Amino acid sequence: MSRSPHRMTLAALALIVPLLTGCTAVAEDASPQVVVTTNILGDVVERIAGDEAAVTTLMKPNADPHSFEISAQEAARLESAALIVANGLGLEEGLQQHLDRAEALDVPTVIAGDHIEVLSYAAADAGGTDAGDTADPHFWTDPARMGEVVDAIAAALAATDGVDPAAIRANATAYRAELARLDADMTAAFAAIPPERRALVTNHHVFGYLAERFDFTVVGAAIPGGTTLAAPSAADLRDLAAAIDTARVPTIFAESSQPDRLMQVLAEEAGIRVDVVELFTESLTAPGEGADTYLTMMRSNTARIATGLTP
Structure with a gap:
């Protein structure tokens, strides 16, 4: 008995479509999977990876x-990644156990903090608060240090199977050139601030x-110190208020990832008129909120610092 050509066509399509779908899935799975911890580094890695990962x-x-x-699903992504990029230096406190697990599984990892000259909190703090001698x-x-991190990330990506090293x-x-322009623009903007007004106060130590x-x-x-998980004592606030009064700081800066209520209290404690200005310091924002890339975050902060501290 002969079969209808129409029915044969439908039958053939029924066999072909799953095969095509399977091919697409394989192609997607074949793309190198890079997992990044923080969104600041995530933006930078995306610029370097382009279409290669x-x-x-x-x-x-x-x-x-x-x-x-x-989540558990995201933790599994870490363990199966072709490359992990993490900040390190104790920043990702909630992720450390997962990063340790990935390291035990020999997942290739770039720890950004391993590729720069590291400062301690105590070295950067001239105000006398207990910053601690930790990284x-x-x-x-x-x-400039971000440029060194870009080099390390690029080298690791270029060595990853499935990418075009020349494209990386x-x-x-190209991104290093953008960082050089950013550095030059920040230098020019800060040059207008008199030396005696180049004083920074924030929620926690982030500007060393x-x-x-x-x-x-x-x-x-x-x-005091580098984590937002700690809380200041009344003595901490009194000491810092005294340092602000001595330095005659006109503006103190609150981070976008935290409420500025603490900084408002500090301004009142100082007994002098001090403006509180919000900065984007530890996290990028959603698109349209002012700091959705590393470069826009840095340019926004530069403008706000320069405006807040220039007479």
Whole structure:
């Protein structure tokens, strides 16, 4: 008995479509999977990877890198990644157990903090607060150090199976040029601030690298040390208020990932008129909120610092 040509066509399609779908899935799975912990580094990795790898960023916009956690599915992504990029230096406190597990499984990993000259909190703090002599993980406030991290990421990506090393190198070179322009623009903007007004106060210690790079003084932070998980004592606030009064700081800066109520209290404690200005320091924002890329975050902060401290 002969079969209808129409029916044969439908039957053939029924066999072909799953095969095509399977081919698509294989192609997607074949793309190198790169997992990044923080959204600041995630943005940078995406620029370097371009179309050569699929980049997953674990930290959501406006999150706190010290305290954010991940799901079991995201943890599994870490363990199966072709490459992991992490900040290190104790920043991702909620993820450390997962990073340790991935390391035990020999997942290729770039720890950004291993590729820069690291500052300690105590070295950066001139205000007398108890910053502690531990490593400061906030290196991204210095675009020159971020350039060194770009080089390390590019080298690891170029060595990853399934990518075009020449494309990675080209992307990294282009991004390094953008970082150089950022550095030059920050230098020019901060040059207008008189030396006696180059004093920084924030929620917690985050500007040590920027201070070293652009010749600022870190008067102190409301929360001593480098983690947002600690809480300041009344004595901490009194000491910092005294340092602000001595330095005649006109503006103190609150981080976008935290409420600025603590900084408002500190301003009142100082007994002088001090403006409180919000900065984007530890997390990128969602698109349209002012700091959705590393470069826009740094340019926004530069403008706000320069405006807040220039007479």
